[in-house]
Amino acid sequence: MLVFSDISEVPADFGPSVVTIGNFDGVHRGHQEVLRRVVHEARRRDLTATVMTFDPHPARVHRPLTPLARLCSLDERLELIAAAGIDATLVVPYTLDFARQTPQGFVLTYLLKVLSMRAIVAGHDIRFGWDNVGNFQTLQELGAEYGFDVIAIDDVGHKETGALRWSSTLVRDALRAGDVASAGAMLGREPSVRGTIVAGDRRGRELGFPTANLDVPAGAMIPADGVYAGWLTVSEELSRVAAAISVGTNPTFHGTERRVEAYAIGRSGLDLYGKEAKVEFVERVRGQAVFSGVAELIAAMRDDVAQCERILRGTAGR
Template sequence: MQVWHGIEQIPADLTGSVVTIGNFDGVHRGHRAVLETTISHARARRLPAVALTFDPHPAQVHRPEAAPSLLTGLTDRLVLLADAGIDVTLVVPYTLDFARATPEEFVRTYLLGALHAQAVVVGHDTRFGRDNSGDQHTMSALGREHGFDVEVVHDVGEDRRWSSSWARQLVESGDVAAAATVLGRPHRMRGVVVRGYARGRELGYPTANLAADSVGTIPADGVYAGWLRRHGGTGERLPAAISIGTNPTFGDPVRTVEAHVIGRDDLELYDEEVVVEFVTRLRPTLRFDGVEPLIAQMGHDVQDALAVLRASGV
Protein backbone atom coordinates (compact mmCIF):
# COMPACT_ATOMS: atom_id res chain seq x y z
CA MET A 1 0.00 0.00 0.00
CA GLN A 2 1.18 3.50 -0.82
CA VAL A 3 0.90 6.25 1.79
CA TRP A 4 0.60 9.91 0.84
CA HIS A 5 1.16 12.34 3.70
CA GLY A 6 -0.76 15.35 2.46
CA ILE A 7 -2.08 16.19 -0.99
CA GLU A 8 1.37 17.47 -1.97
CA GLN A 9 2.50 13.84 -2.30
CA ILE A 10 -0.29 12.80 -4.68
CA PRO A 11 1.26 11.94 -8.06
CA ALA A 12 0.50 14.40 -10.83
CA ASP A 13 -0.56 11.57 -13.15
CA LEU A 14 -3.41 10.40 -10.92
CA THR A 15 -6.50 10.62 -13.13
CA GLY A 16 -9.13 8.90 -11.01
CA SER A 17 -9.84 7.01 -7.80
CA VAL A 18 -12.53 5.51 -5.59
CA VAL A 19 -12.37 7.09 -2.15
CA THR A 20 -13.61 6.39 1.34
CA ILE A 21 -13.25 8.81 4.25
CA GLY A 22 -12.89 8.23 7.98
CA ASN A 23 -10.82 8.21 11.13
CA PHE A 24 -10.79 4.39 11.01
CA ASP A 25 -9.76 4.05 14.66
CA GLY A 26 -9.26 0.33 15.23
CA VAL A 27 -10.18 -0.54 11.61
CA HIS A 28 -12.97 -2.69 13.03
CA ARG A 29 -15.42 -4.91 11.16
CA GLY A 30 -17.76 -2.02 10.40
CA HIS A 31 -14.87 -0.13 8.82
CA ARG A 32 -13.93 -3.22 6.86
CA ALA A 33 -17.39 -3.41 5.32
CA VAL A 34 -16.91 0.14 4.01
CA LEU A 35 -13.38 -0.65 2.85
CA GLU A 36 -14.50 -3.81 1.04
CA THR A 37 -17.20 -1.86 -0.78
CA THR A 38 -14.63 0.77 -1.75
CA ILE A 39 -12.25 -1.87 -3.08
CA SER A 40 -15.05 -3.57 -5.02
CA HIS A 41 -15.97 -0.32 -6.77
CA ALA A 42 -12.31 0.45 -7.45
CA ARG A 43 -11.65 -2.94 -9.00
CA ALA A 44 -14.73 -2.64 -11.22
CA ARG A 45 -13.48 0.74 -12.48
CA ARG A 46 -9.81 -0.29 -12.59
CA LEU A 47 -8.94 2.60 -10.29
CA PRO A 48 -7.00 2.76 -7.02
CA ALA A 49 -8.98 2.32 -3.80
CA VAL A 50 -8.05 5.26 -1.57
CA ALA A 51 -8.70 5.68 2.15
CA LEU A 52 -8.60 9.31 3.24
CA THR A 53 -7.87 9.56 6.95
CA PHE A 54 -6.73 12.19 9.43
CA ASP A 55 -3.83 12.60 11.83
CA PRO A 56 -4.09 13.52 14.62
CA HIS A 57 -7.59 12.33 15.44
CA PRO A 58 -10.00 15.31 15.29
CA ALA A 59 -11.00 14.85 18.95
CA GLN A 60 -7.37 15.36 19.98
CA VAL A 61 -7.44 18.76 18.24
CA HIS A 62 -10.87 20.02 19.27
CA ARG A 63 -11.07 18.69 22.83
CA PRO A 64 -7.71 17.21 23.85
CA GLU A 65 -8.64 17.13 27.54
CA ALA A 66 -11.62 14.85 26.82
CA ALA A 67 -10.40 12.92 23.78
CA PRO A 68 -10.85 9.14 24.10
CA SER A 69 -7.85 6.86 24.00
CA LEU A 70 -7.16 5.54 20.53
CA LEU A 71 -7.51 1.86 19.77
CA THR A 72 -4.77 2.24 17.16
CA GLY A 73 -2.23 4.91 16.39
CA LEU A 74 -1.39 5.91 12.85
CA THR A 75 1.22 3.16 12.37
CA ASP A 76 -1.23 0.37 13.13
CA ARG A 77 -4.06 2.09 11.29
CA LEU A 78 -1.93 2.05 8.14
CA VAL A 79 -0.98 -1.59 8.66
CA LEU A 80 -4.62 -2.59 9.08
CA LEU A 81 -5.78 -0.55 6.08
CA ALA A 82 -3.14 -2.28 3.99
CA ASP A 83 -4.24 -5.67 5.32
CA ALA A 84 -7.81 -4.81 4.27
CA GLY A 85 -6.63 -4.38 0.68
CA ILE A 86 -6.64 -0.60 0.30
CA ASP A 87 -4.24 0.56 -2.43
CA VAL A 88 -3.43 4.04 -1.11
CA THR A 89 -4.00 5.90 2.13
CA LEU A 90 -3.98 9.69 2.06
CA VAL A 91 -3.14 11.02 5.52
CA VAL A 92 -4.46 14.57 5.88
CA PRO A 93 -2.92 16.64 8.71
CA TYR A 94 -5.88 17.63 10.89
CA THR A 95 -5.63 21.21 12.10
CA LEU A 96 -8.08 23.87 13.24
CA ASP A 97 -7.52 25.63 9.93
CA PHE A 98 -8.41 22.47 8.00
CA ALA A 99 -11.51 22.05 10.18
CA ARG A 100 -12.87 25.41 8.99
CA ALA A 101 -13.41 24.15 5.43
CA THR A 102 -17.05 23.77 4.45
CA PRO A 103 -18.28 20.42 3.13
CA GLU A 104 -18.25 21.90 -0.39
CA GLU A 105 -14.67 23.14 0.02
CA PHE A 106 -13.53 19.78 1.37
CA VAL A 107 -15.04 17.93 -1.57
CA ARG A 108 -13.68 20.36 -4.14
CA THR A 109 -10.14 20.40 -2.68
CA TYR A 110 -9.60 16.80 -1.63
CA LEU A 111 -12.03 14.50 -3.42
CA LEU A 112 -12.15 16.29 -6.76
CA GLY A 113 -9.10 18.52 -7.09
CA ALA A 114 -6.58 16.17 -5.45
CA LEU A 115 -7.96 12.63 -5.83
CA HIS A 116 -10.16 13.01 -8.94
CA ALA A 117 -12.73 10.78 -7.26
CA GLN A 118 -15.14 9.00 -9.57
CA ALA A 119 -16.92 7.34 -6.66
CA VAL A 120 -17.05 7.91 -2.90
CA VAL A 121 -18.06 5.30 -0.32
CA VAL A 122 -19.07 6.41 3.18
CA GLY A 123 -20.69 4.98 6.28
CA HIS A 124 -24.20 6.12 7.12
CA ASP A 125 -22.88 8.17 10.07
CA THR A 126 -20.16 9.99 8.14
CA ARG A 127 -19.53 13.62 9.08
CA PHE A 128 -17.24 16.07 7.30
CA GLY A 129 -16.65 19.76 6.86
CA ARG A 130 -16.96 22.67 9.28
CA ASP A 131 -18.70 21.73 12.55
CA ASN A 132 -19.36 18.27 11.09
CA SER A 133 -22.11 19.89 9.05
CA GLY A 134 -21.72 17.48 6.12
CA ASP A 135 -23.37 14.06 6.27
CA GLN A 136 -24.33 11.24 3.91
CA HIS A 137 -27.09 13.37 2.36
CA THR A 138 -24.67 16.24 1.80
CA MET A 139 -22.20 13.90 0.13
CA SER A 140 -24.89 12.44 -2.12
CA ALA A 141 -26.04 15.92 -3.13
CA LEU A 142 -22.46 17.01 -3.87
CA GLY A 143 -21.95 13.83 -5.89
CA ARG A 144 -24.95 14.63 -8.06
CA GLU A 145 -23.75 18.22 -8.48
CA HIS A 146 -20.15 17.38 -9.35
CA GLY A 147 -20.61 14.10 -11.20
CA PHE A 148 -19.26 11.41 -8.87
CA ASP A 149 -21.14 8.38 -7.54
CA VAL A 150 -21.82 7.99 -3.82
CA GLU A 151 -22.60 4.77 -2.00
CA VAL A 152 -23.64 4.75 1.64
CA VAL A 153 -22.87 1.61 3.65
CA HIS A 154 -25.43 1.28 6.42
CA ASP A 155 -25.06 -0.19 9.92
CA VAL A 156 -23.03 -3.36 10.07
CA GLY A 157 -23.07 -5.66 13.07
CA GLU A 158 -24.81 -8.56 14.75
CA ASP A 159 -26.62 -7.68 17.98
CA ARG A 160 -25.22 -4.15 17.88
CA ARG A 161 -23.49 -1.91 15.35
CA TRP A 162 -19.74 -2.44 15.30
CA SER A 163 -18.05 0.80 16.30
CA SER A 164 -14.81 2.16 17.71
CA SER A 165 -16.55 3.38 20.86
CA TRP A 166 -18.01 -0.07 21.58
CA ALA A 167 -14.65 -1.79 21.02
CA ARG A 168 -12.98 0.78 23.30
CA GLN A 169 -15.54 0.19 26.05
CA LEU A 170 -14.96 -3.55 25.88
CA VAL A 171 -11.18 -3.17 26.01
CA GLU A 172 -11.32 -0.75 28.94
CA SER A 173 -13.56 -3.19 30.83
CA GLY A 174 -11.08 -6.00 30.22
CA ASP A 175 -13.30 -8.00 27.88
CA VAL A 176 -10.71 -8.21 25.14
CA ALA A 177 -12.24 -11.41 23.77
CA ALA A 178 -15.51 -9.59 23.02
CA ALA A 179 -13.54 -6.64 21.65
CA ALA A 180 -11.85 -9.01 19.21
CA THR A 181 -15.28 -9.92 17.84
CA VAL A 182 -15.96 -6.24 17.06
CA LEU A 183 -12.44 -5.60 15.74
CA GLY A 184 -12.14 -8.83 13.79
CA ARG A 185 -8.75 -9.43 15.42
CA PRO A 186 -7.10 -9.23 18.86
CA HIS A 187 -6.74 -5.74 20.31
CA ARG A 188 -3.15 -4.54 20.24
CA MET A 189 -0.78 -2.06 21.84
CA ARG A 190 2.45 -0.80 20.31
CA GLY A 191 5.40 0.52 22.29
CA VAL A 192 9.10 0.47 23.03
CA VAL A 193 10.39 -1.92 25.68
CA VAL A 194 11.90 -0.04 28.63
CA ARG A 195 13.62 -1.06 31.84
CA GLY A 196 11.39 -1.67 34.84
CA TYR A 197 12.05 -2.94 38.35
CA ALA A 198 13.40 -6.26 36.97
CA ARG A 199 11.39 -8.14 39.58
CA GLY A 200 10.02 -10.51 36.94
CA ARG A 201 13.49 -11.71 36.08
CA GLU A 202 14.31 -12.15 39.77
CA LEU A 203 11.14 -14.23 40.19
CA GLY A 204 11.87 -16.39 37.16
CA TYR A 205 9.43 -14.68 34.80
CA PRO A 206 11.22 -11.86 32.94
CA THR A 207 8.92 -9.29 31.37
CA ALA A 208 9.06 -6.74 28.59
CA ASN A 209 7.75 -3.46 30.01
CA LEU A 210 6.08 -1.13 27.53
CA ALA A 211 6.96 2.57 27.69
CA ALA A 212 4.40 4.92 29.21
CA ASP A 213 3.78 6.56 25.83
CA SER A 214 2.81 3.29 24.15
CA VAL A 215 -0.09 3.56 21.71
CA GLY A 216 -3.40 1.74 22.03
CA THR A 217 -6.20 1.64 24.58
CA ILE A 218 -4.97 0.01 27.78
CA PRO A 219 -7.21 -2.84 28.98
CA ALA A 220 -8.44 -3.05 32.56
CA ASP A 221 -5.95 -4.17 35.20
CA GLY A 222 -5.39 -7.89 35.26
CA VAL A 223 -3.50 -10.75 33.64
CA TYR A 224 -4.11 -11.64 30.00
CA ALA A 225 -3.18 -14.35 27.53
CA GLY A 226 -1.80 -12.92 24.33
CA TRP A 227 1.05 -12.52 21.93
CA LEU A 228 4.15 -10.38 21.62
CA ARG A 229 5.32 -9.53 18.11
CA ARG A 230 8.89 -8.36 17.71
CA HIS A 231 10.47 -5.77 15.41
CA GLY A 232 7.55 -3.37 15.33
CA GLY A 233 5.06 -6.14 14.68
CA THR A 234 6.82 -7.58 11.65
CA GLY A 235 8.87 -10.21 13.52
CA GLU A 236 8.04 -13.53 15.09
CA ARG A 237 4.88 -13.89 17.17
CA LEU A 238 5.58 -15.22 20.66
CA PRO A 239 3.08 -16.53 23.25
CA ALA A 240 2.83 -14.26 26.28
CA ALA A 241 1.22 -13.75 29.66
CA ILE A 242 0.57 -10.02 29.98
CA SER A 243 0.13 -8.16 33.26
CA ILE A 244 -1.46 -4.74 33.60
CA GLY A 245 -1.59 -2.85 36.88
CA THR A 246 0.42 -1.39 39.73
CA ASN A 247 1.87 -4.60 41.23
CA PRO A 248 0.03 -4.22 44.59
CA THR A 249 2.07 -6.98 46.21
CA PHE A 250 5.08 -4.63 46.07
CA GLY A 251 3.17 -1.37 46.45
CA ASP A 252 4.34 0.05 43.13
CA PRO A 253 2.58 3.37 42.37
CA VAL A 254 2.90 3.31 38.57
CA ARG A 255 0.54 1.39 36.31
CA THR A 256 2.48 -0.70 33.81
CA VAL A 257 1.90 -3.05 30.89
CA GLU A 258 4.41 -5.90 30.89
CA ALA A 259 4.53 -9.09 28.87
CA HIS A 260 6.28 -12.32 29.83
CA VAL A 261 7.22 -14.30 26.73
CA ILE A 262 6.43 -17.85 27.74
CA GLY A 263 9.31 -20.29 27.67
CA ARG A 264 11.92 -17.66 26.78
CA ASP A 265 14.38 -16.09 29.18
CA ASP A 266 17.03 -15.35 26.55
CA LEU A 267 15.40 -12.38 24.82
CA GLU A 268 16.98 -8.94 24.84
CA LEU A 269 14.12 -6.62 23.99
CA TYR A 270 15.21 -3.32 25.55
CA ASP A 271 14.67 -0.35 23.21
CA GLU A 272 12.91 -2.55 20.66
CA GLU A 273 9.44 -1.59 19.42
CA VAL A 274 7.01 -4.45 19.91
CA VAL A 275 3.31 -5.09 19.43
CA VAL A 276 1.37 -6.81 22.21
CA GLU A 277 -1.92 -8.51 21.31
CA PHE A 278 -4.56 -9.42 23.92
CA VAL A 279 -6.57 -12.63 23.45
CA THR A 280 -8.45 -13.02 26.75
CA ARG A 281 -8.37 -11.89 30.37
CA LEU A 282 -7.30 -14.64 32.75
CA ARG A 283 -7.90 -12.92 36.09
CA PRO A 284 -8.03 -9.54 37.82
CA THR A 285 -5.03 -8.01 39.55
CA LEU A 286 -4.52 -9.52 43.02
CA ARG A 287 -2.44 -8.64 46.05
CA PHE A 288 -0.45 -11.56 47.50
CA ASP A 289 0.90 -11.96 51.02
CA GLY A 290 4.49 -12.46 50.01
CA VAL A 291 6.60 -13.63 47.13
CA GLU A 292 5.95 -17.39 47.35
CA PRO A 293 2.20 -17.27 46.60
CA LEU A 294 2.88 -14.71 43.87
CA ILE A 295 5.38 -17.04 42.15
CA ALA A 296 2.94 -19.93 42.43
CA GLN A 297 0.18 -17.84 40.82
CA MET A 298 2.50 -16.69 38.04
CA GLY A 299 3.14 -20.34 37.23
CA HIS A 300 -0.61 -20.95 37.00
CA ASP A 301 -1.01 -17.84 34.83
CA VAL A 302 1.58 -19.08 32.36
CA GLN A 303 -0.09 -22.48 32.07
CA ASP A 304 -3.54 -20.88 31.72
CA ALA A 305 -2.24 -18.53 29.03
CA LEU A 306 -0.72 -21.38 27.06
CA ALA A 307 -3.95 -23.36 27.26
CA VAL A 308 -5.98 -20.39 26.00
CA LEU A 309 -3.58 -19.65 23.15
CA ARG A 310 -3.48 -23.28 22.02
CA ALA A 311 -7.27 -23.48 22.08
CA SER A 312 -7.83 -20.15 20.35
CA GLY A 313 -6.00 -21.02 17.18
CA VAL A 314 -5.37 -17.30 16.68
Protein backbone atom coordinates (compact mmCIF):
# COMPACT_ATOMS: atom_id res chain seq x y z
CA MET A 1 0.00 0.00 0.00
CA LEU A 2 1.22 3.48 -0.84
CA VAL A 3 1.35 5.86 2.13
CA PHE A 4 1.49 9.63 1.73
CA SER A 5 2.23 11.75 4.80
CA ASP A 6 1.18 15.02 3.17
CA ILE A 7 -0.60 16.14 0.01
CA SER A 8 2.78 17.28 -1.34
CA GLU A 9 3.81 13.60 -1.55
CA VAL A 10 0.87 12.58 -3.74
CA PRO A 11 2.03 12.37 -7.38
CA ALA A 12 0.29 14.58 -9.92
CA ASP A 13 -0.93 11.54 -11.87
CA PHE A 14 -2.41 9.78 -8.82
CA GLY A 15 -5.78 8.07 -9.29
CA PRO A 16 -8.48 8.34 -10.34
CA SER A 17 -9.79 6.95 -7.08
CA VAL A 18 -12.59 5.79 -4.82
CA VAL A 19 -12.10 7.49 -1.45
CA THR A 20 -13.29 7.18 2.12
CA ILE A 21 -12.47 9.54 4.98
CA GLY A 22 -12.10 8.81 8.68
CA ASN A 23 -9.96 8.49 11.78
CA PHE A 24 -10.15 4.68 11.69
CA ASP A 25 -8.87 4.38 15.26
CA GLY A 26 -8.80 0.67 16.00
CA VAL A 27 -10.01 -0.24 12.49
CA HIS A 28 -12.98 -2.05 14.04
CA ARG A 29 -15.53 -4.14 12.15
CA GLY A 30 -17.56 -1.11 11.13
CA HIS A 31 -14.42 0.43 9.63
CA GLN A 32 -13.61 -2.88 7.96
CA GLU A 33 -16.99 -2.93 6.26
CA VAL A 34 -16.36 0.57 4.88
CA LEU A 35 -12.93 -0.47 3.62
CA ARG A 36 -14.37 -3.58 1.96
CA ARG A 37 -16.89 -1.41 0.15
CA VAL A 38 -14.16 0.98 -1.03
CA VAL A 39 -12.11 -1.91 -2.40
CA HIS A 40 -15.18 -3.44 -4.07
CA GLU A 41 -16.15 -0.18 -5.77
CA ALA A 42 -12.56 0.53 -6.82
CA ARG A 43 -12.11 -2.91 -8.38
CA ARG A 44 -15.50 -2.71 -10.10
CA ARG A 45 -14.68 0.69 -11.58
CA ASP A 46 -10.96 0.03 -12.21
CA LEU A 47 -9.99 2.85 -9.84
CA THR A 48 -7.55 3.23 -6.93
CA ALA A 49 -8.93 2.27 -3.49
CA THR A 50 -7.91 5.19 -1.27
CA VAL A 51 -8.25 6.18 2.39
CA MET A 52 -7.80 9.64 3.87
CA THR A 53 -7.07 9.57 7.58
CA PHE A 54 -5.67 12.01 10.13
CA ASP A 55 -2.80 12.29 12.58
CA PRO A 56 -3.11 13.40 15.29
CA HIS A 57 -6.70 12.50 16.05
CA PRO A 58 -8.89 15.61 15.53
CA ALA A 59 -10.16 15.39 19.12
CA ARG A 60 -6.62 15.98 20.38
CA VAL A 61 -6.49 19.22 18.39
CA HIS A 62 -9.96 20.54 19.20
CA ARG A 63 -9.98 19.36 22.84
CA PRO A 64 -6.30 19.18 23.86
CA LEU A 65 -7.07 19.08 27.59
CA THR A 66 -9.40 16.09 27.29
CA PRO A 67 -7.50 12.78 27.28
CA LEU A 68 -8.26 10.42 24.40
CA ALA A 69 -6.82 6.92 24.62
CA ARG A 70 -5.59 5.61 21.29
CA LEU A 71 -6.78 2.13 20.24
CA CYS A 72 -3.82 1.68 17.91
CA SER A 73 -0.76 3.59 16.77
CA LEU A 74 -0.57 5.17 13.32
CA ASP A 75 1.67 2.32 12.14
CA GLU A 76 -0.81 -0.29 13.38
CA ARG A 77 -3.67 1.61 11.76
CA LEU A 78 -1.86 1.62 8.42
CA GLU A 79 -1.09 -2.10 8.73
CA LEU A 80 -4.77 -2.89 9.28
CA ILE A 81 -5.90 -0.62 6.45
CA ALA A 82 -3.40 -2.26 4.10
CA ALA A 83 -4.61 -5.71 5.16
CA ALA A 84 -8.10 -4.73 3.98
CA GLY A 85 -6.79 -4.36 0.43
CA ILE A 86 -6.60 -0.57 0.22
CA ASP A 87 -4.17 0.68 -2.45
CA ALA A 88 -3.17 4.04 -0.96
CA THR A 89 -3.62 6.06 2.22
CA LEU A 90 -3.13 9.79 2.66
CA VAL A 91 -2.33 10.69 6.26
CA VAL A 92 -3.27 14.35 6.67
CA PRO A 93 -1.47 16.25 9.45
CA TYR A 94 -4.51 17.51 11.35
CA THR A 95 -4.28 21.16 12.41
CA LEU A 96 -6.72 23.94 13.15
CA ASP A 97 -5.79 25.56 9.83
CA PHE A 98 -6.78 22.35 8.04
CA ALA A 99 -10.01 22.17 10.04
CA ARG A 100 -11.01 25.72 9.09
CA GLN A 101 -11.68 24.80 5.46
CA THR A 102 -15.18 25.07 4.06
CA PRO A 103 -16.77 21.77 2.96
CA GLN A 104 -16.51 22.83 -0.68
CA GLY A 105 -12.88 23.94 -0.31
CA PHE A 106 -11.95 20.62 1.30
CA VAL A 107 -13.62 18.57 -1.41
CA LEU A 108 -12.13 20.62 -4.24
CA THR A 109 -8.58 20.74 -2.88
CA TYR A 110 -8.07 17.39 -1.18
CA LEU A 111 -10.49 15.00 -2.80
CA LEU A 112 -10.80 16.21 -6.38
CA LYS A 113 -7.49 17.97 -7.06
CA VAL A 114 -5.10 15.83 -5.00
CA LEU A 115 -6.79 12.41 -5.05
CA SER A 116 -8.65 12.66 -8.37
CA MET A 117 -11.73 11.26 -6.67
CA ARG A 118 -14.47 9.76 -8.81
CA ALA A 119 -16.52 8.29 -5.97
CA ILE A 120 -16.66 8.52 -2.18
CA VAL A 121 -17.93 5.91 0.29
CA ALA A 122 -19.48 7.53 3.37
CA GLY A 123 -21.92 6.92 6.19
CA HIS A 124 -25.03 9.05 6.57
CA ASP A 125 -23.50 10.58 9.73
CA ILE A 126 -20.43 12.02 7.99
CA ARG A 127 -19.44 15.55 9.05
CA PHE A 128 -16.67 17.66 7.52
CA GLY A 129 -15.57 21.25 7.10
CA TRP A 130 -15.27 23.95 9.76
CA ASP A 131 -17.72 23.41 12.63
CA ASN A 132 -18.76 20.17 10.91
CA VAL A 133 -21.21 22.05 8.70
CA GLY A 134 -20.73 19.61 5.82
CA ASN A 135 -22.84 16.44 5.90
CA PHE A 136 -24.03 13.63 3.65
CA GLN A 137 -26.43 15.92 1.81
CA THR A 138 -23.58 18.37 1.23
CA LEU A 139 -21.57 15.57 -0.37
CA GLN A 140 -24.48 14.67 -2.63
CA GLU A 141 -24.89 18.29 -3.72
CA LEU A 142 -21.16 18.66 -4.42
CA GLY A 143 -21.16 15.32 -6.23
CA ALA A 144 -23.94 16.50 -8.53
CA GLU A 145 -22.05 19.75 -9.18
CA TYR A 146 -18.57 18.32 -9.72
CA GLY A 147 -19.32 14.90 -11.13
CA PHE A 148 -18.45 12.33 -8.47
CA ASP A 149 -20.61 9.55 -7.01
CA VAL A 150 -21.58 9.39 -3.34
CA ILE A 151 -21.98 5.81 -2.14
CA ALA A 152 -23.84 5.42 1.16
CA ILE A 153 -22.93 2.71 3.62
CA ASP A 154 -25.33 1.84 6.41
CA ASP A 155 -24.32 1.46 10.05
CA VAL A 156 -23.19 -2.04 10.94
CA GLY A 157 -24.54 -3.24 14.28
CA HIS A 158 -23.13 -5.47 16.99
CA LYS A 159 -25.66 -8.13 17.89
CA GLU A 160 -23.57 -9.51 20.79
CA THR A 161 -23.90 -6.24 22.74
CA GLY A 162 -27.08 -4.88 21.18
CA ALA A 163 -25.26 -1.78 19.94
CA LEU A 164 -26.79 -0.15 16.88
CA ARG A 165 -23.38 0.46 15.38
CA TRP A 166 -19.77 -0.36 16.00
CA SER A 167 -17.68 2.60 17.10
CA SER A 168 -14.25 3.34 18.53
CA THR A 169 -15.98 4.87 21.56
CA LEU A 170 -17.78 1.60 22.34
CA VAL A 171 -14.50 -0.30 22.05
CA ARG A 172 -12.83 2.10 24.49
CA ASP A 173 -15.76 1.80 26.90
CA ALA A 174 -15.50 -2.00 26.85
CA LEU A 175 -11.75 -1.89 27.49
CA ARG A 176 -12.16 0.56 30.38
CA ALA A 177 -14.57 -1.95 31.92
CA GLY A 178 -12.12 -4.82 31.36
CA ASP A 179 -14.53 -6.48 28.93
CA VAL A 180 -11.87 -7.46 26.42
CA ALA A 181 -14.10 -10.16 24.93
CA SER A 182 -16.72 -7.60 23.84
CA ALA A 183 -13.99 -5.27 22.61
CA GLY A 184 -12.56 -8.13 20.57
CA ALA A 185 -15.97 -8.89 19.09
CA MET A 186 -16.23 -5.29 17.90
CA LEU A 187 -12.66 -5.17 16.61
CA GLY A 188 -12.82 -8.55 14.88
CA ARG A 189 -9.60 -9.53 16.65
CA GLU A 190 -8.19 -9.54 20.17
CA PRO A 191 -7.46 -6.05 21.52
CA SER A 192 -3.74 -5.57 22.00
CA VAL A 193 -0.98 -3.25 23.14
CA ARG A 194 2.60 -3.05 21.95
CA GLY A 195 5.76 -1.85 23.63
CA THR A 196 9.41 -2.44 24.37
CA ILE A 197 10.28 -4.98 27.08
CA VAL A 198 12.11 -3.22 29.90
CA ALA A 199 13.54 -4.24 33.25
CA GLY A 200 11.06 -4.17 36.10
CA ASP A 201 11.42 -5.00 39.78
CA ARG A 202 12.28 -8.63 38.91
CA ARG A 203 9.76 -9.57 41.57
CA GLY A 204 7.96 -11.97 39.23
CA ARG A 205 11.16 -13.95 38.73
CA GLU A 206 11.65 -14.16 42.49
CA LEU A 207 8.08 -15.46 42.86
CA GLY A 208 8.54 -18.09 40.15
CA PHE A 209 6.63 -16.23 37.44
CA PRO A 210 9.11 -14.14 35.39
CA THR A 211 7.24 -11.55 33.37
CA ALA A 212 7.92 -9.42 30.33
CA ASN A 213 7.30 -5.80 31.36
CA LEU A 214 6.08 -3.67 28.47
CA ASP A 215 6.92 0.00 28.17
CA VAL A 216 3.66 0.99 26.49
CA PRO A 217 3.66 4.33 24.61
CA ALA A 218 1.85 7.19 26.31
CA GLY A 219 -1.73 7.60 25.18
CA ALA A 220 -2.29 3.95 24.27
CA MET A 221 -5.59 2.38 25.36
CA ILE A 222 -4.90 -0.21 28.07
CA PRO A 223 -7.70 -2.39 29.53
CA ALA A 224 -8.87 -2.03 33.11
CA ASP A 225 -6.60 -3.28 35.87
CA GLY A 226 -6.70 -7.02 36.40
CA VAL A 227 -5.42 -10.36 35.15
CA TYR A 228 -6.13 -11.54 31.61
CA ALA A 229 -5.64 -14.64 29.52
CA GLY A 230 -3.99 -13.76 26.24
CA TRP A 231 -1.13 -14.13 23.81
CA LEU A 232 2.43 -12.81 23.84
CA THR A 233 4.51 -12.18 20.73
CA VAL A 234 8.10 -10.97 21.00
CA SER A 235 9.95 -10.02 17.81
CA GLU A 236 11.48 -13.22 16.41
CA GLU A 237 11.75 -14.98 19.78
CA LEU A 238 8.14 -15.85 20.58
CA SER A 239 5.20 -16.13 18.22
CA ARG A 240 1.82 -15.82 19.92
CA VAL A 241 2.42 -18.00 22.97
CA ALA A 242 -0.10 -18.44 25.78
CA ALA A 243 0.30 -15.81 28.49
CA ALA A 244 -1.09 -14.64 31.80
CA ILE A 245 -1.18 -10.85 31.56
CA SER A 246 -1.31 -8.48 34.51
CA VAL A 247 -2.42 -4.86 34.20
CA GLY A 248 -2.17 -2.63 37.24
CA THR A 249 -0.05 -1.06 39.95
CA ASN A 250 0.93 -4.17 41.95
CA PRO A 251 -0.81 -2.92 45.12
CA THR A 252 0.37 -5.85 47.26
CA PHE A 253 3.83 -4.25 47.13
CA HIS A 254 2.45 -0.69 47.31
CA GLY A 255 3.20 0.06 43.68
CA THR A 256 1.93 3.25 42.06
CA GLU A 257 3.04 2.93 38.43
CA ARG A 258 0.53 1.27 36.11
CA ARG A 259 2.19 -1.60 34.24
CA VAL A 260 1.47 -4.26 31.64
CA GLU A 261 3.30 -7.53 32.41
CA ALA A 262 3.02 -10.87 30.63
CA TYR A 263 4.08 -14.29 31.89
CA ALA A 264 4.80 -16.69 29.00
CA ILE A 265 3.16 -19.87 30.26
CA GLY A 266 5.47 -22.87 30.20
CA ARG A 267 8.48 -20.88 28.98
CA SER A 268 11.64 -20.25 31.00
CA GLY A 269 15.14 -18.86 30.60
CA LEU A 270 14.01 -16.14 28.21
CA ASP A 271 16.12 -13.02 27.65
CA LEU A 272 13.72 -10.54 26.12
CA TYR A 273 14.95 -7.15 27.34
CA GLY A 274 14.95 -4.48 24.67
CA LYS A 275 12.76 -6.50 22.31
CA GLU A 276 9.50 -5.27 20.82
CA ALA A 277 6.47 -7.15 22.13
CA LYS A 278 2.75 -7.39 21.59
CA VAL A 279 0.19 -8.71 24.05
CA GLU A 280 -3.32 -9.67 22.97
CA PHE A 281 -6.13 -9.83 25.53
CA VAL A 282 -8.59 -12.73 25.19
CA GLU A 283 -10.56 -12.81 28.46
CA ARG A 284 -10.43 -11.22 31.90
CA VAL A 285 -9.72 -13.66 34.72
CA ARG A 286 -10.18 -11.29 37.66
CA GLY A 287 -9.78 -7.70 38.77
CA GLN A 288 -6.76 -6.30 40.57
CA ALA A 289 -6.48 -7.52 44.17
CA VAL A 290 -4.40 -6.84 47.27
CA PHE A 291 -3.01 -9.93 49.02
CA SER A 292 -2.01 -10.33 52.66
CA GLY A 293 1.45 -11.64 51.83
CA VAL A 294 3.73 -13.38 49.37
CA ALA A 295 2.32 -16.87 50.00
CA GLU A 296 -1.23 -15.77 49.23
CA LEU A 297 -0.03 -13.91 46.13
CA ILE A 298 1.86 -16.94 44.78
CA ALA A 299 -1.20 -19.15 45.32
CA ALA A 300 -3.34 -16.65 43.42
CA MET A 301 -0.80 -16.47 40.58
CA ARG A 302 -0.81 -20.25 40.24
CA ASP A 303 -4.58 -20.20 40.05
CA ASP A 304 -4.47 -17.34 37.51
CA VAL A 305 -2.10 -19.28 35.26
CA ALA A 306 -4.26 -22.40 35.48
CA GLN A 307 -7.36 -20.40 34.54
CA CYS A 308 -5.52 -18.74 31.65
CA GLU A 309 -4.48 -22.15 30.33
CA ARG A 310 -8.08 -23.37 30.49
CA ILE A 311 -9.35 -20.29 28.67
CA LEU A 312 -6.72 -20.43 25.95
CA ARG A 313 -6.84 -24.18 25.40
CA GLY A 314 -8.34 -24.88 22.00
CA THR A 315 -8.16 -21.27 20.79
CA ALA A 316 -5.82 -20.00 18.07
CA GLY A 317 -2.27 -19.51 19.27
CA ARG A 318 0.76 -21.59 19.96
